[in-house]
Amino acid sequence: MSTRDLVLSALFAAIIVALGILPPITLGFIPVPITAQSLGVMMAGVVLGARRGAMAVLIVQVLVAIGLPVLSGGRGGLAAFAGPTAGFLIGWLFAAFVTGYLSERLVRAEQSGLVQTVGFFLASMIGGIVVLYACGIAYLAVAAGLGLRQAFLGSMAFIPGDVIKAFVAALVGRAVMAGYPLLPARA
Numbered sequence: 001m002s003t004r005d006l007v008l009s010a011l012f013a014a015i016i017v018a019l020g021i022l023p024p025i026t027l028g029f030i031p032v033p034i035t036a037q038s039l040g041v042m043m044a045g046v047v048l049g050a051r052r053g054a055m056a057v058l059i060v061q062v063l064v065a066i067g068l069p070v071l072s073g074g075r076g077g078l079a080a081f082a083g084p085t086a087g088f089l090i091g092w093l094f095a096a097f098v099t100g101y102l103s104e105r106l107v108r109a110e111q112s113g114l115v116q117t118v119g120f121f122l123a124s125m126i127g128g129i130v131v132l133y134a135c136g137i138a139y140l141a142v143a144a145g146l147g148l149r150q151a152f153l154g155s156m157a158f159i160p161g162d163v164i165k166a167f168v169a170a171l172v173g174r175a176v177m178a179g180y181p182l183l184p185a186r187a
Contacts, residue, residue: 005052012048012056016040017063020072027157034158035072039165041092042128045099046120046173053100057092064089087139091132099127103173113174120173124166129159 001009019040024033045053060070069076071089080089106119133155141151 008048009052009055012044013059016060017070024072034161037072041096042099042124042169043172045096045127046103046169047176049104050097050100053096054093057096084140084144088136091135095127095132098131099123116177117170117174121166121170124169128166129162
């Protein structure tokens with residue numbers, strides 16, 4: 001990994017951490033708040049690609065593991081990897097990788113802006129929602145003793161917000177593609 005790759009990964013790790021500072025949105029009917037950090041995971045994949053996006057998330061996960069309070073609500077430490085929602089935290093790595101991988105395959109510099117935005121949106125939806133939820137829901141069902149159906153239905157309240165995050169990530173990806181044409185050399 002080049003110095004440039006490491007710096008970009010560290011920059012997006014900082015963005016993911018900074019998005020954890022935004023106040024979480026709590027809905028009265030679910031005990032888990034909605035945070036903006038999954039937006040950072042999607043943006044890392046869209047902007048940096050599979051390898052560097054996953055590296056950005058891995059940096060954040062290492063910071064969490066050593067106890068730094070970088071998760072939303074000032075959480076950190078190994079306990080974050082043991083709770084019922086740890087599957088989502090672990091799933092960030094796969095979500096960033098898949099989002100980046102799909103972005104690298106779906107989006108090209110010669111495409112129109114609309115096609116690029118749609119490609120980034122699809123990559124964010126598949127990687128940042130489908131893959132992330134597959135990891136998170138499976139772990140939640142086992143760790144909390146819920147069935148898959150109940151864990152799935154309980155997680156559906158987060159889908160509308162995550163679709164908005166995927167759209168924002170697509171707009172960011174398109175803006176970076178247009179404004180900083182050297183960065184899309186993501187592979």
